[in-house]
Ligand code: HDD
Ligand code: HEM
């Protein structure tokens with residue numbers, strides 16, 4: 196049963212990174228789009244994301260609920276020591292969610308739209324940045340349960356180069372996912388499509404650079420990242436397939452195959468998450484004193500885990516078909532509309 | 535401000551904010567479904583306009599409700615880590631089921647908001663109803679989690695250890711039914727009165743009278759039926775509180791002395807030092823009767839509860855008075871409504887009648903906030919009744935007052951924005967829906 200719960204946790208994180216990521220990424224792309232093109236980008240991304248928007252961030256909630264029900268010690272350790280980045284991320288979520296609703300449902304269209312858009316794009320940047328920082332801090336070995344000063348307990352637990360570069364890497368991945376996604380959405384508008392291709396290139400470059408910085412900062416912060424990634428066959432395979440598939444990805448873009456493109460980009464993100472979590476498994480929080488919090492040692496009692504696994508399984512029976520139908524029907528209708 | 539008070543205030547603020555949006559999220563889909571149904575049946579475009587106008591409002595409320603709920607699921611850990619460490623595995627069951635309900639709600643909302651003219655009209659209608667049903671289900675589930683804090687079950691507490699955990703027993707604890715029932719009815723009463731009130735104001739101002747009149751008629755039926763049921767359900771809740779949390783009942787009633795033939799105390803100013811209530815109306819024996827159906831039953835007073843286990847009396851008492859006061863008032867208005875409906879059709883055109891509803895716009899929500907204050911403040915000093923104290927649950931992180939100020943500022947500005955947004959929505963009705 197515990198493995199079912201762990202798989203759900205991992206899948207929820209992956210789907211949040213993919214679907215939520217595309218969602219954040221649309222805002223990030225808008226942030227880096229020139230003034231005159233912003234409106235068009237906004238329209239296309241709204242058409243694509245609007246219907247599934249509410250559902251996207253549910254993955255985060257599922258992950259949190261799994262953590263606090265199944266692995267309370269992990270949830271509370273992170274809540275205490277990463278309080279500040281969590282609060283910033285929450286403020287980002289509030290700002291983004293409400294700005295999205297306001298800009299799409301405000302009955303009057305006036306200058307306030309500019310304010311909503313500003314809030315939306317900046318919070319689209321900040322939220323994944325801090326999500327990345329939180330994820331990076333969990334494994335950075337900087338969380339010190341015995342810290343006795345405010346700075347070491349609540350600030351340096353997350354404010355370090357490693358966590359920050361992971362944050363930036365997350366931002367570029369989100370931008371990349373969104374660009375790939377939007378290439379497909381814009382397939383009936385050649386100019387627009389080319390613009391998203393350019394964005395995808397830029398975001399890809401940003402991801403490669405920030406990914407490189409992650410390694411550099413890991414070395415300077417004394418984190419054995421190289422060993423984690425390249426020290427085992429799964430890591431090596433995942434990283435190299437992800438890299439090789441980049442070539443296919445560019446070929447597909449060139450060919451204009453938007454469906455396979457999306458699948459491939461999804462595959463790459465999956466590989467990245469696999470590499471970064473595989474070596475740690477089952478330890479998802481690494482502490483300063485060399486200790487760690489393991490998913491297999493901090494679980495709730497058997498009865499709780501059993502109930503949680505059942506709830507998740509039953510939930511999927513309802514959710515997955517409905518969600519797939521939602522995505523499918525709006526993809527199809529979207530295509531019909533564009534014709 | 536000390537960190538402990540700051541953490542409590544921040545929790546209260548976030549929950550108090552969220553509950554407004556969640557009530558609307560639970561109930562408005564049903565109003566829309568009715569209007570939508572009439573549109574599909576009669577093809578009267580006014581009904582379609584009502585549905586569309588409401589659904590825009592709901593989308594704004596929904597997004598705000600969803601983000602404030604997301605914040606809450608983190609705040610439980612950010613503010614009360616020790617509580618969550620022990621309680622998470624016990625009372626988590628409803629939360630894990632709620633995940634499904636939320637998801638279904640979000641998916642159905644996607645279909646509903648973006649599905650106009652894209653799907654079979656009845657499929658589209660059903661998705662709206664599904665939004666409402668899953669909203670109610672998630673409301674019931676969270677309230678089950680909260681009722682566990684009032685009436686802990688599903689574990690044995692031995693030497694500070696939580697043993698023999700049974701999440702199902704925890705979910706179906708002794709208080710879940712009364713609380714879930716009372717909360718669900720409250721959501722209908724509060725939202726019904728608020729929506730009807732806004733439309734009544736617009737009718738008084740003679741704006742798009744037909745549109746607002748039809749909208750008013752839909753909303754008020756829900757509100758009025760719920761307002762009549764609510765005091766009965768409240769009575770059940772009070773009896774239940776007497777059994778499981780005598781300290782809370784005593785604080786609600788400002789009932790200082792244990793006695794037989796206890797009076798029901800209405801209003802008044804509790805004086806905790808002198809242990810008496812000044813200026814109150816006292817109806818002899820009624821409290822004994824209401825709680826135990828026996829005028830001679832003994833009702834436990836605060837004197838039998840050690841000082842360190844007593845909740846704040848004044849706040850709990852005032853909050854209870856406010857809830858019951860408004861509850862009775864709403865019931866009265868609801869009765870008038872049914873009289874008008876059956877016998878006095880001409881009242882609907884009278885300004886005094888509409889003004890009654892206009893003034894009653896906020897009272898349901900005030901009662902909701904007051905009711906939660908009774909439940910939560912009345913549980914103090916416990917976070918889990920009789921098991922864990924709130925003080926022992928709070929985060930060790932210093933400086934929570936900054937976070938409280940920050941969240942206060944955020945929630946205040948959000949409230950202002952949402953009200954402004956609604957104002958614009960209503961102002962645009964004539965332009966958007968020409969001819970209604
Ligand atoms: C429209 C809102 C509304 C109205 C008119 C009333 N209530 Fe209420 N009440 C609530 C909204 C509410 C609430 C906000 O929904 C609470 C908080 C927790 C809960 O389950 O419901 C609540 C709690 C609550 C509790 C505490 C339950 C607990 O701690 O478990 C009692 C004893 C009552 N109510 C009793 C009454 C009575 C006797 C009313 C008579 C008129 C009444 N309520 C009207
Ligand atoms: C949405 C409606 C709710 C409102 C308006 C509300 C209101 C409040 C208030 C006023 C307090 C502060 C009490 C004090 O410290 O004196 C509080 C505390 C708290 N509430 Fe609620 N509550 C609601 C529902 C819930 C639910 C559903 C849960 C959990 C499942 C919950 C969990 C808590 C916790 C953990 C605290 C902090 C500890 C404590 O003060 O006991 N509340 N709430």
Ligand code: HEM
Pocket residue numbers: 249253256552553555556557558559560595596597598599600601602603604605606607610636637639640669670672673674676677680717
């Ligand atoms: C009595 C108290 C509560 C009721 C009745 C309630 C009900 C609801 C409802 C109906 C929604 C759907 C969104 C909407 O309609 O705006 C919602 C959203 C949400 N609530 Fe609450 N809630 C309560 C308290 C809480 C608490 C204490 C938590 C967290 C621990 C919580 C977590 C959430 C989350 C995460 C969402 C977002 C779900 C989404 O994205 O659709 N709620 N709540």
